Amino acid sequence: MKPVARPVYLNLFRIHLPLAGWVSILHRVSGVLLFVAFPFGVWALSVSLSGEAGFQRMADWLTHPLARLVLLFLVWAFAHHFFAGLRHLALDVHWGLDLRRAWQSSIAVLLASGLATLLAAWKLFA
Template identity: 40%
Template sequence: MKKQRPVNLDLNTISFPAAAISSILHRISGVIMLVGVGFLVWALATSLQSSEGFELVHGLLTGFIAKFIAWGIMTALGYHLLAGVRHMFMDMGYFEELDSGRVSAQIVFVLAIVLSVLAGVWLW
């Protein structure tokens, strides 16, 4: 049974709802955190090996690029935490309707921006 219906594969013309964008960003932030944890574990292990290792890590982490990477990891962590709490509430039966799901996703976006700015102020 082959259906003859049009298929739109141009993702630039598809408008995703806020809840879908929130879910996609939750997955992306999880991947960013996974990579970031690898870097942070390396930095911790190197800094604890010797005083030279500590000086190496300290030198690396005081530069702008390292602070920017740390800010990205902290931003991903904050967003992932907020979106995870939203998903837990959805698992309990809240925010499952279309309107409340959209509003809860927008609230997560706003709070994530606030946390991102606070992380930037704290780092710099």
């Protein structure tokens, strides 16, 4: 049996994934971001609960525009991970497996996470 020739170089920018593939990849990326951010969130909560000075320190830190942008990015990560996770659970019980429904649920995930992020941005930057 002749071995199958494997590609030596795979250009990920030339691969045309369907929308459901991008939603799935973003689900994984958002999960990693949330996992990495979790210890910092626990630390910030601990500092803010340590007393009035700690609370003021965290409140002052969150007035910085870059900190608000990072927080907004984490809101997107949470919203996308949440809605994409619901989509994956629906797929696990065989809801929306046909191509049309899978495309519609992918659009719904992107729209819902985008809307949640826009609402958070409106609240953070208004």
